[in-house]
Amino acid sequence: MKNHKINILKNKKNKKKIVCLTSYSKAITKIIDKYCDIVLVGDSLGNVLYGLNNTHTVSLKTMINHAKSVSKGIKQSLFVVDMPKNTYNNINSAKKNAKEIIRKTNCDAIKIESNNKNYSIINSLVNSNINVMGHIGYTPQYKKKFNIAGLTKNDEKKLISEALQIERAGAFSIVLECISSKTSQKITEQLKIPTIGIGSSKNCDGQILVTDDMLGLSGFYPKFVKKYANLKKEIEKGVKNYRKDIINKKFPRNENSY
Ligand code: KIV
Numbered sequence: 001m002k003n004h005k006i007n008i009l010k011n012k013k014n015k016k017k018i019v020c021l022t023s024y025s026k027a028i029t030k031i032i033d034k035y036c037d038i039v040l041v042g043d044s045l046g047n048v049l050y051g052l053n054n055t056h057t058v059s060l061k062t063m064i065n066h067a068k069s070v071s072k073g074i075k076q077s078l079f080v081v082d083m084p085k086n087t088y089n090n091i092n093s094a095k096k097n098a099k100e101i102i103r104k105t106n107c108d109a110i111k112i113e114s115n116n117k118n119y120s121i122i123n124s125l126v127n128s129n130i131n132v133m134g135h136i137g138y139t140p141q142y143k144k145k146f147n148i149a150g151l152t153k154n155d156e157k158k159l160i161s162e163a164l165q166i167e168r169a170g171a172f173s174i175v176l177e178c179i180s181s182k183t184s185q186k187i188t189e190q191l192k193i194p195t196i197g198i199g200s201s202k203n204c205d206g207q208i209l210v211t212d213d214m215l216g217l218s219g220f221y222p223k224f225v226k227k228y229a230n231l232k233k234e235i236e237k238g239v240k241n242y243r244k245d246i247i248n249k250k251f252p253r254n255e256n257s258y
Contacts, residue, residue, distance in 0.1 A: 002108045005078045006131055006172045009037060013194045018206025020196055021214075024049055024066040028211060029073030036077045038173075038196070040111065040208065041067045043082040043141070047220075048212045055140050058084040060097055067105035080133055081107045085141040088112050091124045098130050111175065113139040114162055119169045126170030134166035134174035137200065148199075150183025163187045163195075175208065176200040178224070199224030 012018050020038035023029040024045045033039060045066055046058040060083075067081045081101050088094035098110050109131035112122065125132050136159060137149040150156050159179060166174055173194045176184050181201035188195045188203055197204030199222070209225060212218040216230040245251035 002131065005108055009078055010172060010193060012037070013192070013205050018194055018196060020206055020208035021211045022208070023070050023073075023211060026069045026073035029070045032211065033074050033077050037206065038080055038208070039070065039074055039077040041070050041079075041081045041105075041107075042111075042210065043084045044210050048210060048218050056085050060084060060087050060100065064101060064104050067101065067107055071105050071107070078109065079105075079107045080109045080111050081105060082111045088118065088121055091121055094121045094125055095128055095130075098125055099128075102130065109133055109172065111135055113141045114166060115139070115142050116158075116162055119165045122166060122169035122171055132169075132171045133196075134163075134169075134171040135177065136162050136166065136174060136179070137176050138178040146178070148178050148180060150180040156180075156183045156186065159183055160187055160190060163191055167191050167193050176204055 009018065018037045019035060020040060021032050021036050022040050022042040022044060023032060024041060029039055041063060043055040043058045043063060045062070046052040046055040050058075052058070063081060063084050071079065083094070083097060083101065087097040094112075101107060101110055110125070111133040112118065113135040122132050122134065138146060150159050160183070163174055171193060173196060174191070175196045175198065176187060178199040179187070179197075181203055184195065184197055184200040185203035188205060194205035196206040196208050198208050210218065210220075213220050213225045214228050216227045216232050217235075219232070221227060242251065
């Protein structure tokens with residue numbers, strides 16, 4: 001079943017765009033699942049839910065707990081879970097931690113960020129029948145400062161080589177984060193596996209955004225985020241009305257009482 005879903009995804013390359021979003025809970029997953037090819041439990045939850053400045057201290061336990069919640073709402077999308085920083089520093093820990101995530105959450109695949117060196121780790125996970133998604137460009141676990149990748153010839157060459165090595169290591173797909181349009185196009189053309197862009201232009205095979213960003217809940221709106229709803233405004237409206245009703249003794253009514 002897992003590999004069937006992976007094959008369906010891979011077959012979309014050059015045929016149909018791939019739709020992906022993040023989720024950290026059952027409730028959101030139940031809403032987005034039917035519209036997505038991939039639901040990712042991203043370690044962006046460190047910033048988005050826990051108010052951290054970066055993803056560096058997100059633990060394996062936190063990722064597993066949120067992925068368990070997501071597993072209760074997912075029916076059809078490919079279910080991918082991020083491995084947090086320092087949980088795949090060597091082959092043994094990567095295998096042990098990836099297996100723990102899969103055993104406890106029943107996810108289809110894990111995602112790991114590239115540091116230009118961990119190709120053999122990807123390869124050993126794949127050889128242990130673990131489906132791996134790569135992640136290059138702006139990789140928040142390894143970069144201190146935000147930057148757009150692939151703007152120079154030299155950077156472009158490095159990124160293409162990185163992407164090809166990740167493909168060779170056996171990854172089924174790769175996230176391109178904040179990579180210039182031209183370089184994203186070249187990577188997408190040279191790879192056989194699908195590229196999933198975030199801030200990396202329409203030239204990728206698919207797109208992903210952090211759900212809280214695209215629904216206008218997180219307050220984080222860089223240029224690459226298109227806001228498809230304004231949940232902040234909607235929530236505020238609801239809460240204001242709730243407050244008004246309580247103060248004016250309009251809630252609870254008899255129909256809300258036992
Ligand atoms: O952590 C995350 O949500 C991600 C996506 C932004 C790709 O890695």
